[in-house]
């Protein structure tokens with residue numbers, strides 16, 4: 638019997654993608670045959686980077702890295718369960734850092750399961766060096782010109798100075 642292709646969606650805001658996100662993606666790429674990184678457009682969060690910038694950073698970072706399965710980057714509007722259903726995927730990937738992530742992630746996973754039966758969320762833990770890294774912390778450090786070499790992929794680091802000049806002027 639032919640093995641079924643294992644496909645998953647890794648949803649998020651990715652404002653911007655960090656090495657923590659890429660670490661989760663690398664781990665997931667050992668477990669699945671195809672992953673769609675789904676970048677939320679019109680989420681409740683106000684983003685620093687536009688949807689096109691966030692998609693571009695992800696595509697460049699994935700192209701520059703080593704992953705073990707096929708990875709696609711797409712944007713989504715609306716509910717992630719609808720995006721997953723449209724793509725005939727029933728597995729979501731999320732990263733879990735500290736206990737502080739747990740409550741929100743549990744709520745999301747159970748709500749997503751309630752919206753669409755058969756949807757499961759798989760949680761992966763990053764390398765401990767990324768446990769305290771978040772996109773928002775990276776933006777705070779970046780705004781003040783701090784060192785982010787170990788935390789952000791080159792495509793993102795290159796965009797930081799001009800983005801913050803623009804953000805300050807606005």
Ligand code: ADP
Nearest residue numbers: 648649650651657658731732733763767770771
């Ligand atoms: P969202 O707005 O959906 O939380 P994020 O881009 O902040 O989008 O995060 C997407 C996923 O990646 C979440 O599951 C989050 O917990 C995970 N994540 C974010 N940063 C890290 C990190 N440093 N290590 C591991 N997982 C992370």
